[in-house]
Each structure stands twice: as structure tokens, then as C-alpha cells.
Amino acid sequence: MNLLHVNDRAGEYPASYYAATRAPLGPFAPLQGAVRADVCVVGAGYTGLSAALHLAQRGLSVVVVEAHRVGFGASGRNGGQVGSGQRNDQDDLERVVGAANARHLWDLAEEAKGMVKSLIADHAMPLRFHPGIAHACWTQSQVRHARDYAEKLRRDYGYDEIEPLDREAIGRLIPSGVFAGGDIDRGAGHVHPLNYAIGLAQAAVAAGATIFERSEVTRIHHGAKAQVLTAQGSVTADHVILAANGYLGGLEPQVAARVMPINNFIVATEPLGDRAAGVLSEPVAVADTRFVVNYWRLSDDNRLLFGGGESYGWRFPDIVKTVMPALTDIYPDLRGVRIDRAWGGTLAITMTRNPCFLRVAPNVLSASGYSGHGVAMATLAGRVLAEAVAGQAGRFDLMASLPTPRFPGGVALRWPLLVLAMTWYSLRDRLGL
Known part of the structure; x- marks a missing residue:
């Protein structure tokens, strides 16, 4: 089964309150034939759209390929909460990465919240914070x-x-x-999540990015020039950004082993x-x-x-x-x-609830696994990915230093083992422990 299709109709938003109240956004055409770009972004959620916006603002040519519609996945369906800090408390981060890096991570999270507010205002997006x-x-x-x-x-x-x-x-x-x-x-605060994704898409296109919808990626060929393949076309790019989060499927085993x-x-x-x-x-x-x-x-x-x-x-x-x-x-x-x-x-979650930033190949970067804390952090991830593509990888490397171990049992067993663990925690919730 493919999570991109098992619960949803191809190319359609779910029957959510957000979809019923979304701002107008006409469909983007599917990818047809071969195109060339500096960067190919896989996934048009917050991470991918923020990356596309910030890369285009740097003058790079950017192509975004999305299997369904802009904001189709978690970016258009979530609770809309723009929280403070990282997903884990600062106490935990201090123990794991030390006080100095924990402070950097706090500052990044504060920047992420500020980004959401400023992007909404600067691009006159169709929503309020x-x-x-x-x-x-x-x-x-x-x-x-x-x-x-x-x-x-x-x-x-x-x-x-x-x-x-x-x-x-x-x-x-x-x-x-x-x-x-x-x-x-x-x-902290909250937003209309789908309209935020739509606002990011409009801003990215205005900055020069190209978005293709109904363009599910079937394979990625790695190399000095990566090639991203869909059913009807391909993108050859110097860099690839994987931004499909929980819908990445089997496209990249290194990410799949760490992100559930x-x-x-x-x-x-x-x-x-x-x-x-x-x-x-x-x-x-x-x-x-x-x-x-x-x-x-x-x-x-x-x-x-x-x-x-x-x-x-x-x-x-x-x-x-x-x-x-x-x-x-x-x-x-x-x-x-x-x-x-x-x-x-x-x-998508990780074992540690830290986001998973990973350099899959020298010219292929991934960010995902925000564990329910993604509105602000995914927006920031897009900026950090854009910086790394441009050769400024310090903040990407800091995020990549957070522990995101592989799930026990690998991809095949991660799901049944998680079910056992979550059943236990759900029981604890019901018992008030």
C-alpha cells in the first residue's frame, strides 16, 4: 500500500474544515517531459515550500514536485499550532547536546515562530496569526x-x-x-494550516519557483546530477531536497529507517x-x-x-x-x-521526537519527522535547507547532530513495535498515570 493513495483521492484535498475554507489556489500543471533546475524539491508542504521560497530568493532555479496538491499532507491537515521551543523540552536537550547547543536550538525555534508571523505579514498571506x-x-x-x-x-x-x-x-x-x-x-499561537501552505506556495511562485502538482516521484537516480523521475517526466538537478515527511514512502531507505x-x-x-x-x-x-x-x-x-x-x-x-x-x-x-x-x-515521528535532518548523499538533503511540532519548525527547516544548498551548512549540521536513531527492527518491524509501545502509553493515559 501507498500512504499517498490509500486514504485519499488522487489530486484532491481531504474533506476537512480547512479544505472547505481554503483560499483560492488554482491547480498547478503536472510535470511533463524533462526539465532542468538547480534544485528539485520533493513535496509541497511547509518544508518544501519554504525551501523553494528561500532558494528562489537566492536566485536559484527551483522545481517543486508534489504528488497531489499544495499542502495535501500534514501541512494542510494539522491542528495549526505554532509552538515555542523544540518538540523536546530544553532540559532534555541540555542533557543530550549540552547547554550551548541547547541554547542555539531554542534560538532556532524562536526564529521559526517569528518566521511564521513575518512570512504571513510580508507576503500578505490569506490568514491571520x-x-x-x-x-x-x-x-x-x-x-x-x-x-x-x-x-x-x-x-x-x-x-x-x-x-x-x-x-x-x-x-x-x-x-x-x-x-x-x-x-x-x-x-505561541495558531493559524489556518492549509491557508498557510497556500500562502507559502504563492510566495514561492512569486519569487520564481515552479510547482508541479499531480507529479508523484517514482524514483531518484543519484549522482553529480541527480535525476528525479515521475510517471510523465523528470527533473535533472544539481541538488535534491526531500520534503515529503510521512508520505516519503520507500523513496529513501535511510530516512525511512528513522522516520515513522x-x-x-x-x-x-x-x-x-x-x-x-x-x-x-x-x-x-x-x-x-x-x-x-x-x-x-x-x-x-x-x-x-x-x-x-x-x-x-x-x-x-x-x-x-x-x-x-x-x-x-x-x-x-x-x-x-x-x-x-x-x-x-x-x-511523521522519530524515536527521540527530534526532527530528522539527514544528508542522504552529497547533493541530497532531507528534513522530516517533526513529531507534531512542524508548523514552525518545518518552515525554519526550509530556510536551513536552502542555506545548506548554498554552502552555509552550519545550522543544518546542528540540527543533524540531534539523535535520530533507526527504529528497532528496521522498516519492516518498526510499525508493529510502535503499535505495542503506543498501546502501552495509551493505557497509561486512560489510567491517569
């Missing part, structure tokens, strides 16, 4: 950790945008009464009207502290967009049945609410 992400804790120990971590970021990194919340304060923000406390990060595709799901309720005040008292996004994270926010028309549940097989399960138990655990008053949209998507 909404400030604020709350982290909702289920237990008192998690509340204490959140408070201590906010203090660490203030003390050691000069980041003072996080406000700790006790049970009463989190209850005012999230009037469900189920959380022990948490915090709110005013420096998993499925995640979101539902959109009917417009809630006055009931929206019982969901959130501010227009912020929320993520909880479950290992299998629940995340949610209100749309501009007061629908609850609620994400949760994961699956590790090829085909999507019944999405509404997968997501609703978590939604109604948090908001029991919404039992029986009408669900107008339900969709799934494939993201």
Missing part, C-alpha cells in the same frame, strides 16, 4: 512541572511569555472543570453559537498533557476543532468514533453535538 497556546494538565505533578519549566525558561532563556495557571485559572479559560492547572504561552509515519485525526463540530463560551473563554489553542495528545481550538465561526487519537495501520479507522471519547471526556456537555467534518492525516 492568532496568539496563545494553553497547556492543560491532568495531574498536580504535571502542573508543578509546567510551573517549574516556565520558571526555567524565564531564568535561563529570557522567555517570559508563559503564565502558569492553577485549577481556578485553567477553569476560567477551559470551563470544563477537568484540568488540575497548566499554563498559557502568549508568545503515523495517523492523527480531527473533527469539526457544527457552529456552537453561545455554547462556544463553555469551550474556551479566549481564542487560544490548547494541547493537553496526555502522551497521545488531545488538541483543540475554536474556528472563526465558533466550531470546535478537536484533534486526538492515533492509528498505526495503513487505513484510517472510523474517525468520529476515534476522536469523540476524548472530546466528551473534556466537554461532556457536547455529547450529541453534530460533527460536520472529520478527517485524518499522516504526520
Whole structure:
């Protein structure tokens, strides 16, 4: 099976709330025949489109090949959260790479958030950046950790945008009464993810990049001049950037051994009207502290967009049945609410939850495996990849130094082993451990 096709129609966006409210963007033509470029980018999500934009701004000729549509994959289906820091806490990074490099990684993540905001403004993209992400804790120990971590970021990194919340304060923000406390990060925020991808595509094309849709890559021939093949054409390029994330499939075994595709799901309720005040008292996004994270926010028309549940097989399960138990655990008053949209998507994780930056060959670079933290980091990855192609590889090498070991058992066994591990963690979530 091929994840590019097993759950979706060729060349079509899923039936998501984001697709239903997307900005206009006509289709780009498929690749036909042989073309030549300085750089060929595989995948038109945040990573690939950001790379194309930054490469084109440097004056390089860039071709982007996308199997379906711009933002078709995780970039157009996710929760839209633009979080602070890396996917792993700074405590963990300090232990792994040392205090100095951990500081560089924090600064990169702050740059990534700033990039999202500035790109939206500078290119008049068809969306807004909404400030604020709350982290909702289920237990008192998690509340204490959140408070201590906010203090660490203030003390050691000069980041003072996080406000700790006790049970009463989190209850005012999230009037469900189920959380022990948490915090709110005013420096983070959320966006319409598909419109952000569309905005990046428009900016890249305006800078001189060429995008081909409905152009699934079937093979890559490595060499001093790499050749990227599709069913109806080919791109010969000095450099190749692999930016397909969870949809890379078997194109590059070195990446596949380190990056695991998993499925995640979101539902959109009917417009809630006055009931929206019982969901959130501010227009912020929320993520909880479950290992299998629940995340949610209100749309501009007061629908609850609620994400949760994961699956590790090829085909999507019944999405509404997968997501609703978590939604109604948090908001029991919404039992029986009408669900107008339900969709799934494939993201990519690594064993360590660090992003995987890899030099596959001297002229082939890859970035993927953002582990649910990709809106900002994938945008930054595109810039870092563009720098590396231009001969400035310092930041790429720093990201590549983060440990991203191969999954045990290789590509063949990574999926069943992950299922066993995630089943255990899901059980821990249900038991409140």
C-alpha cells in the first residue's frame, strides 16, 4: 500500500474544515517531459515550500514536485499550532547536546515562530496569526512541572511569555472543570494550516519557483546530477531536497529507517453559537498533557476543532468514533453535538521526537519527522535547507547532530513495535498515570 493513495483521492484535498475554507489556489500543471533546475524539491508542504521560497530568493532555479496538491499532507491537515521551543523540552536537550547547543536550538525555534508571523505579514498571506497556546494538565505533578519549566525558561532563556495557571485559572479559560492547572504561552499561537501552505506556495511562485502538482516521484537516480523521475517526466538537478515527511514512502531507505509515519485525526463540530463560551473563554489553542495528545481550538465561526487519537495501520479507522471519547471526556456537555467534518492525516515521528535532518548523499538533503511540532519548525527547516544548498551548512549540521536513531527492527518491524509501545502509553493515559 501507498500512504499517498490509500486514504485519499488522487489530486484532491481531504474533506476537512480547512479544505472547505481554503483560499483560492488554482491547480498547478503536472510535470511533463524533462526539465532542468538547480534544485528539485520533493513535496509541497511547509518544508518544501519554504525551501523553494528561500532558494528562489537566492536566485536559484527551483522545481517543486508534489504528488497531489499544495499542502495535501500534514501541512494542510494539522491542528495549526505554532509552538515555542523544540518538540523536546530544553532540559532534555541540555542533557543530550549540552547547554550551548541547547541554547542555539531554542534560538532556532524562536526564529521559526517569528518566521511564521513575518512570512504571513510580508507576503500578505490569506490568514491571520492568532496568539496563545494553553497547556492543560491532568495531574498536580504535571502542573508543578509546567510551573517549574516556565520558571526555567524565564531564568535561563529570557522567555517570559508563559503564565502558569492553577485549577481556578485553567477553569476560567477551559470551563470544563477537568484540568488540575497548566499554563498559557502568549508568545505561541495558531493559524489556518492549509491557508498557510497556500500562502507559502504563492510566495514561492512569486519569487520564481515552479510547482508541479499531480507529479508523484517514482524514483531518484543519484549522482553529480541527480535525476528525479515521475510517471510523465523528470527533473535533472544539481541538488535534491526531500520534503515529503510521512508520505516519503520507500523513496529513501535511510530516512525511512528513522522516520515513522503515523495517523492523527480531527473533527469539526457544527457552529456552537453561545455554547462556544463553555469551550474556551479566549481564542487560544490548547494541547493537553496526555502522551497521545488531545488538541483543540475554536474556528472563526465558533466550531470546535478537536484533534486526538492515533492509528498505526495503513487505513484510517472510523474517525468520529476515534476522536469523540476524548472530546466528551473534556466537554461532556457536547455529547450529541453534530460533527460536520472529520478527517485524518499522516504526520511523521522519530524515536527521540527530534526532527530528522539527514544528508542522504552529497547533493541530497532531507528534513522530516517533526513529531507534531512542524508548523514552525518545518518552515525554519526550509530556510536551513536552502542555506545548506548554498554552502552555509552550519545550522543544518546542528540540527543533524540531534539523535535520530533507526527504529528497532528496521522498516519492516518498526510499525508493529510502535503499535505495542503506543498501546502501552495509551493505557497509561486512560489510567491517569
